[in-house]
Amino acid sequence: MIGMTEYKPLVLIPTNAVKQYCFGKFMHNLEQFDLMGGSILFSDDTTEFMDGDDVSMYDIDKHKNMIESVGYECIKCKESLDTLTQAREKNPNAMLRVRAKLCNNRENLRREFLQRTEYTHAIWLDSDILPPKDFIPRLLDHDVDVVSGIYYQQKLLRRDGIDEVVG
Numbered sequence: 001m002i003g004m005t006e007y008k009p010l011v012l013i014p015t016n017a018v019k020q021y022c023f024g025k026f027m028h029n030l031e032q033f034d035l036m037g038g039s040i041l042f043s044d045d046t047t048e049f050m051d052g053d054d055v056s057m058y059d060i061d062k063h064k065n066m067i068e069s070v071g072y073e074c075i076k077c078k079e080s081l082d083t084l085t086q087a088r089e090k091n092p093n094a095m096l097r098v099r100a101k102l103c104n105n106r107e108n109l110r111r112e113f114l115q116r117t118e119y120t121h122a123i124w125l126d127s128d129i130l131p132p133k134d135f136i137p138r139l140l141d142h143d144v145d146v147v148s149g150i151y152y153q154q155k156l157l158r159r160d161g162i163d164e165v166v167g
Contacts, residue, residue, distance in 0.1 A: 009036060010038055010123070011033070011039070011124075011136070013124075014105035014108075017046040026130065029133075033133055034133060034137055038119065040072050042064075042072055042075070043075050044074055045077035045104065046061075047101075077108045106124070123139065
């Protein structure tokens with residue numbers, strides 16, 4: 001097993017208000033992690049242009065504030081309204097727009113990680129995934145440059161009955 005002084009990982013978690021359905025379970029799971037001396041950083045990309053009936057009227061800072069209220073650092077993903085409006089006009093497919101926002105949010109976290117030179121490793125975790133409490137030391141124990149977990153492809157069932165692979 002890796003010594004705690006060798007590595008200082010930063011767990012990077014892109015999120016938004018759509019993930020409210022699992023917020024409590026996810027936060028409870030975070031409390032169990034062996035961070036090996038590292039930290040956790042969220043980036044919230046909730047905007048007034050989120051897709052979904054409940055989120056369209058959502059206070060855009062509420063999700064970020066909830067994360068911070070339980071003791072975690074959360075930065076706001078900066079995305080201009082023009083960019084979001086253009087994305088809607090260019091691509092009417094809601095799932096693909098959500099994926100584009102997620103990519104932007106991950107880029108926000110990547111930039112933040114690179115500025116924080118005290119950390120040795122970036123560990124990516126989506127805010128609706130509940131890994132085992134020892135997943136960080138288990139990943140780092142491989143002692144290689146890149147390690148990944150398995151994500152299954154998601155399918156979007158279109159109204160015309162044709163499955164569309166989106167991830």
